[in-house]
Amino acid sequence: MPPHRGRLDDRGGVTAFVAVCVIALIGIIGVAVDGGSKMRATERADYLAGEAARAGGQAIEPSDAITGRAVVVDPQAAAAAAQAYLRSADATGTVSVTDDAKTLTVTVTGSYDTRFLSVVGIGSLRVTGHGKATLLHGVTAPEGN
Secondary structure, eight states: OOOOOOTTOOTTHHHHHHHHHHHHHHHHHHHHHHHHHHHHHHHHHHHHHHHHHHHHHTOBOHHHHHHTSOOOBOHHHHHHHHHHHHHHTTOEEEEEEOTTSOEEEEEEEEEEEOSSGGGGTOOEEEEEEEEEEEOOOSOOOOTTO
16 A cells, blocks of 8 residues: 655645746746847837938938038938938838928838747837937037048
């Protein structure tokens, strides 16, 4: 006759502990990997937005610039140039020009498809990047540089 198991028998307790620890460890790795990848995707979106704003900022109004009256952005040409840059980088976003036509703002939107967090139902994370270009005319560098 097999010996009777006592009430304080803890056989199988280590298995449950290991299972809980493994699940927690996978969760921590998932947050670290997917969180880091989302940060890189956000950095890329910021970079693309900045470059698109610079590309659009070069679309100045030629008639005002040639006469020396002002250096302002041609809003339609600037938006088209910024959008063309975004398309070439396979990105999407919005472009806006301030009323004084001196500042161009680009916002890039996208998503990052998760690798580990999809197991818990988070398939993608939203990514947004911002860039701005401001036209400066007649600005000199500080002395001593």
